[in-house]
Amino acid sequence: MGIRAEAPLQTALTTLYRNRKMLLGLVGGVCRECGTPQFPKSDVCVNPECGAVHSQDDYEFADQPARVKTFTGDMLSVSVDPPNIYGMVEFENGGRFMADFTDCTLDEVKVGLPMQMTFRRRVVDMERGFSSYFWKAKPVPGAAVEADKVDFSGRVAIITGAGGGLGRAYALELARRGAKIVVNDLGSARDGSGKGSATPAEKVVKEITDAGGEAVANYDNVATPEGGENIVKTALDAFGRVDILINNAGILRDKSFLKMEPENWNAVIAVHLKGAYNVTRPAFRVMKENGFGRIIMTTSAAGLYGNFGQTNYSAAKMGLVGFMNVLKLEGAKYNIKVNTIAPLAASRLTEDIMPPEIFEKMKPEYVVPMVAWLCSDQCEVSGQIFNAGMGYYSRAAIMTGRTVALGDNDNLPTPEDIHKKWDDINNMEGAKELYDLNAAMMDLLTGGASDTAEPEKADTADISPKDVFEMMPQAFKPEAAAGVDVVFQYVLDGPRGGEWYVAVKDQKCEVRSGMADKPTCTIKMTDDNFIRLITGKLDPMQAFSSGDLVVEGDIMKSQLIEKLFTLK
Amino acid sequence: MATGIRDKVAIIGMGCTRFGERWDADAETLMVEAFEECLEDSGLEKKDIQAAWFGTCMEEINVGKTGMPLSVTLRLPMIPVTRVENYCATGTEAFRGACYAVASGAYDICLALGVEKLKDTGYGGLPNPGSNAGTLVWQWWPNISAPGCFAQLASAYAAKYKIPDRDLKRAIAHVSVKSHANGVLNPKAHLRKAVTEEQVMNAPIIAHPLGLFDCCGVSDGSACAIVTTPEIAKKMGKGKNMVTVKALQIALSNGEERGFNRWDGEHFMTTSKCSTLAYKEAGIDDPKKEISMMELHDCFSITELVTYEDLHISERGKAWRDALDGMYDRDGKIPAQVDGGLKCFGHPIGASGLRMIYEMYLQLLGRAGERQLENPRYGLTHNLGGFPFQNICAISIIGKYEN
Numbered sequence: 001m002g003i004r005a006e007a008p009l010q011t012a013l014t015t016l017y018r019n020r021k022m023l024l025g026l027v028g029g030v031c032r033e034c035g036t037p038q039f040p041k042s043d044v045c046v047n048p049e050c051g052a053v054h055s056q057d058d059y060e061f062a063d064q065p066a067r068v069k070t071f072t073g074d075m076l077s078v079s080v081d082p083p084n085i086y087g088m089v090e091f092e093n094g095g096r097f098m099a100d101f102t103d104c105t106l107d108e109v110k111v112g113l114p115m116q117m118t119f120r121r122r123v124v125d126m127e128r129g130f131s132s133y134f135w136k137a138k139p140v141p142g143a144a145v146e147a148d149k150v151d152f153s154g155r156v157a158i159i160t161g162a163g164g165g166l167g168r169a170y171a172l173e174l175a176r177r178g179a180k181i182v183v184n185d186l187g188s189a190r191d192g193s194g195k196g197s198a199t200p201a202e203k204v205v206k207e208i209t210d211a212g213g214e215a216v217a218n219y220d221n222v223a224t225p226e227g228g229e230n231i232v233k234t235a236l237d238a239f240g241r242v243d244i245l246i247n248n249a250g251i252l253r254d255k256s257f258l259k260m261e262p263e264n265w266n267a268v269i270a271v272h273l274k275g276a277y278n279v280t281r282p283a284f285r286v287m288k289e290n291g292f293g294r295i296i297m298t299t300s301a302a303g304l305y306g307n308f309g310q311t312n313y314s315a316a317k318m319g320l321v322g323f324m325n326v327l328k329l330e331g332a333k334y335n336i337k338v339n340t341i342a343p344l345a346a347s348r349l350t351e352d353i354m355p356p357e358i359f360e361k362m363k364p365e366y367v368v369p370m371v372a373w374l375c376s377d378q379c380e381v382s383g384q385i386f387n388a389g390m391g392y393y394s395r396a397a398i399m400t401g402r403t404v405a406l407g408d409n410d411n412l413p414t415p416e417d418i419h420k421k422w423d424d425i426n427n428m429e430g431a432k433e434l435y436d437l438n439a440a441m442m443d444l445l446t447g448g449a450s451d452t453a454e455p456e457k458a459d460t461a462d463i464s465p466k467d468v469f470e471m472m473p474q475a476f477k478p479e480a481a482a483g484v485d486v487v488f489q490y491v492l493d494g495p496r497g498g499e500w501y502v503a504v505k506d507q508k509c510e511v512r513s514g515m516a517d518k519p520t521c522t523i524k525m526t527d528d529n530f531i532r533l534i535t536g537k538l539d540p541m542q543a544f545s546s547g548d549l550v551v552e553g554d555i556m557k558s559q560l561i562e563k564l565f566t567l568k
Numbered sequence: 569m570a571t572g573i574r575d576k577v578a579i580i581g582m583g584c585t586r587f588g589e590r591w592d593a594d595a596e597t598l599m600v601e602a603f604e605e606c607l608e609d610s611g612l613e614k615k616d617i618q619a620a621w622f623g624t625c626m627e628e629i630n631v632g633k634t635g636m637p638l639s640v641t642l643r644l645p646m647i648p649v650t651r652v653e654n655y656c657a658t659g660t661e662a663f664r665g666a667c668y669a670v671a672s673g674a675y676d677i678c679l680a681l682g683v684e685k686l687k688d689t690g691y692g693g694l695p696n697p698g699s700n701a702g703t704l705v706w707q708w709w710p711n712i713s714a715p716g717c718f719a720q721l722a723s724a725y726a727a728k729y730k731i732p733d734r735d736l737k738r739a740i741a742h743v744s745v746k747s748h749a750n751g752v753l754n755p756k757a758h759l760r761k762a763v764t765e766e767q768v769m770n771a772p773i774i775a776h777p778l779g780l781f782d783c784c785g786v787s788d789g790s791a792c793a794i795v796t797t798p799e800i801a802k803k804m805g806k807g808k809n810m811v812t813v814k815a816l817q818i819a820l821s822n823g824e825e826r827g828f829n830r831w832d833g834e835h836f837m838t839t840s841k842c843s844t845l846a847y848k849e850a851g852i853d854d855p856k857k858e859i860s861m862m863e864l865h866d867c868f869s870i871t872e873l874v875t876y877e878d879l880h881i882s883e884r885g886k887a888w889r890d891a892l893d894g895m896y897d898r899d900g901k902i903p904a905q906v907d908g909g910l911k912c913f914g915h916p917i918g919a920s921g922l923r924m925i926y927e928m929y930l931q932l933l934g935r936a937g938e939r940q941l942e943n944p945r946y947g948l949t950h951n952l953g954g955f956p957f958q959n960i961c962a963i964s965i966i967g968k969y970e971n
Contacts, residue, residue: 046824070723076774096829335731
């Protein structure tokens, strides 16, 4: 806590005389009338409902459990070791004050993080003739890890089809981590037939409440708009909000295609595709209002890759992917993240398809962590598809191959032209993921410009940043890297851009996509400029001074790149 | 039974200097500049003024203690002059003294003047509190800076309402972008350049998460007002388009925020209470519908943002969305910082409260030039001194005289 005991001379003596214990032992007061601990010990109790006068005994704060209430990292403040990270700590048993977190880095401090007070040091200022006693708050060991945990306290989740299988497992896990749950389940047979029964949903609710959680049951059918509205209404009535929606309800009516009667087709589409629409729409309205939402669609490997006898199911499942692709755009402004899970788990829907020993390993519990992560506050991705099951996790994506440009208005392409270029068109090498329709159009138009564009442009289009980073380990010169320990972070703008980082340590080089935790320096530029730089068409110094190349962090270290790699 | 200040005091003249780095002017020159404009606006002569209230905050610096810097500078004819100081809420405090003197019937015509001369002190920002700050201050907050105090609002606000840091950063960036856009239109403003959201978001951090453009600077400047009763104003021929005071409220922390486990650190308890009392005094039932415009104490962008909620205009936890939706832009539902605010008009501490009232006064009289809003009815000013965890909130509401 930065207690600076004595400051300017005229206050120093009185303060030190009065408050010795306070400075040396972190002693405040506790009110005899209302029991409120307070710092410093004062003549009038700080509790506005009490206000007792001369009612306080000594109270030592040093060993009291405390948490961060507010914080900042202040470039201007005076501290033992600036820049100073400080904020308010609140003691769980009462009392609060401003404390120094000076030994922490900014990303270690979070509101709610458990802290403990420790005496730091006594500083004597010879010039001005006073001494300061510094207490600091430091995180309780292990608390930071604890604070990083996925936590759903205060969140309300709707999970459809949560009476059993995956839905139930999601419900139990989210509830265990603090979410209030609406357990929706119609309670019908696996093919959606038969009268609904309240039992499965009620059972899950009981499991949750028995474990100390909060949940309500809902028995509406997702297949109707009224059902969807009602499910959301159940959440609002019971808990006042909706933060998370897991569209999990599903039925199966497998038949080979010619035997697939319209009723089988329609029933499956109604529950999976229309069902997701029916519940998501009213939920999205609430999420938009709150400025927060996490929505999960459930797709399937059958839809993503194909599976015999499931035309209805697969069509519905890929319909949900399209649904997500648009919803991710419409929700982006409101912090609504929409992602899709392709679970591989044994459930009612799959139990007779799988051999028993595999069935045994296909526990929903392997899918749950991925879904819980996608529902978390921390999760920033939107519009992505993840396979999860049996301890294996991967991302699936719609990839687009490199564009081939053929013909023009005066010279329209023929089927023969297509045939001639078939190997190029059909080639998925260098394929990439495109964010939305605009990006896809841009890519098609610019990528296809290679026949007519400037030669320089064509050069840069030929090789992509991704290729460069793939080649980087081969271009690495270990002999030049003795004693070098650096992480170069690249952040490239543009359609072929992205984030990669190159870590060099122990004369080894590792290249990964994404953001590094603590990069030595960060290099920002456009994808095209990056290629021009790599291919020697852009002078790095010139780019740097014109602003085309931005280097953050340790600029000097960025000059090592030329020494460490030969890329030509 | 007290009946409040509503319509008991009329503002008949106001003046305000250009704010900024006024190397050309000392504090005395600034006072005279504001006073001359004000006196001419009122149509009175100096001898008509019967009592004065003088606001200056950093008293050691360039102005001096007591009421004499004002009485001597303006050569006031040996009348009562009271110096007041209430941190950054000093300007409103001076106005309040003059208004109460008129409303009490003790005087007919009073002057309130605020001034601060900070740019030639040789340091940036405000000085650290010295031994004048009280015996306990060094235990409470030995090493904080003003940006560091207010920045903590952001951490607490984001945590309480679970708002991603990036979204909150963008919302407070919008607050500053809006004020800069307004400042461009104000010839008296300290900063008159527009900025983009990207510039604000990418600016160097001062106190996390506040960057350079999230913080207001300090300025040199002076502002003043001459007040009287509506009856006298009418006799002076000011009956048409008369601006009267509707509410004047001040609320001071009692140390609860800092010492008692109740406040969540994300808003101002004082403002929340002060605004409720001000609306009641002014007879305003629904501020969201009735307040036409506001000048808020935007010392930092996050201060302005949470104040939208403490004024009971934005819902709790929703101000960041309202800001992003443009609700407080000049063409929005309730324009805030029409003159550029502290952020761009500038912040000469003792003058700021009066500067806010000056803009509302010009707007109500249709004299705001390029910034003029369409037919405003009530203007609110919010003037804050201190820190989120211990502060002084002063609110005034002025409007057209409708009796």
